[in-house]
Amino acid sequence: MPLIWIIISFFIIKGLLAWPLYYKLKWKPLQVGFLLALAEGPFLTLLYHDTEIDFTYPFLFIIVFDFVVYFLLLQKTWWKAIVAAIFFNLIGFVYFALVNG
Amino acid sequence: MKHFLFLCIFFFTSLSIFADAGFSIRREHAVSIFSFEGINNLKGYKLIQTHVGFYTDTSHKEPYTNLGRIITDDNYTITTQEGGRHWEESDRDIYLNVVDMLTGKTTDSLKYFAKDYNIHFKIKAVVNGKLQFTADSSKAVYQYSLLNPEESKATYSRNRLIFIACSALGFLFLIGLFIRNKNKTSK
Numbered sequence A: 001m002p003l004i005w006i007i008i009s010f011f012i013i014k015g016l017l018a019w020p021l022y023y024k025l026k027w028k029p030l031q032v033g034f035l036l037a038l039a040e041g042p043f044l045t046l047l048y049h050d051t052e053i054d055f056t057y058p059f060l061f062i063i064v065f066d067f068v069v070y071f072l073l074l075q076k077t078w079w080k081a082i083v084a085a086i087f088f089n090l091i092g093f094v095y096f097a098l099v100n101g
Numbered sequence B: 001m002k003h004f005l006f007l008c009i010f011f012f013t014s015l016s017i018f019a020d021a022g023f024s025i026r027r028e029h030a031v032s033i034f035s036f037e038g039i040n041n042l043k044g045y046k047l048i049q050t051h052v053g054f055y056t057d058t059s060h061k062e063p064y065t066n067l068g069r070i071i072t073d074d075n076y077t078i079t080t081q082e083g084g085r086h087w088e089e090s091d092r093d094i095y096l097n098v099v100d101m102l103t104g105k106t107t108d109s110l111k112y113f114a115k116d117y118n119i120h121f122k123i124k125a126v127v128n129g130k131l132q133f134t135a136d137s138s139k140a141v142y143q144y145s146l147l148n149p150e151e152s153k154a155t156y157s158r159n160r161l162i163f164i165a166c167s168a169l170g171f172l173f174l175i176g177l178f179i180r181n182k183n184k185t186s187k
Helices: A003-016 A019-025 A028-050 A056-074 A078-100 B002-020 B153-186
Strands: B031-037 B045-050 B069-071 B077-081 B093-100 B106-113 B117-127 B130-139
Touching: A003 A028, A003 A078, A003 B153, A019 A028, A019 A056, A019 A078, A028 A056, A028 A078, A028 B153, A056 A078, A056 B153, A078 B002, B106 B117, B106 B130
Parallel strands: B031 B117
Antiparallel strands: B031 B077, B045 B069, B045 B093, B093 B106, B117 B130
């Protein structure tokens, strides 16, 4: 999948879909979502095609990483961070597996 | 309590998806490209690519192996994609046969395992039915693309570096945001 589409789709999932949870922070969820997309999209693609690693571990790492990012950078409400990290990553992972499978 | 139940549902849904979502799908890796030079030196003989395997791809579309063809000129390439939904293990084996054009009999045969490497054949001649050649190999790179999948083969290595750079840049900016937030809260 081309780089531009990975970043755009991950931004939609991690930034736009997460925005209703943090709408009071205005544009900041979008900024964090874009940086998450920029960091994780190409990283997962590289791991997927260049290594034989079992993808359960990167996915668990990404969920924990997203939780930390949402919790520390956006709002210190743990349930929102857990919902965002698990639910939006699930959508992201299924999408990732479908387009790269 | 309401939040706890909500989170439990998410957690168990995620576990079920981990078990099923894409982990069993074969992952695409670098494409092995076989190219040829000096096909004109096969005087009186022809080189045929044949395929022996459980799976036969009749579409002849790249990047899956193109099968059962006469290699007629130096532009001919064999591309073997490892992984993907239609891929089988047997697709990695590349069979090349040298056939005498007068008798129609196979005088020499080669078998190559197409994985991780690109191979460039330089054919010198055919002596007593045996192919005289050298084969240069180079590391295969996955076809990473930036804007569309039709990009030139020459850019695959550069694209891989851009993927790494983008990812590093994203993580660096996130670390920058963490530091800025920490400084703000400590003031």
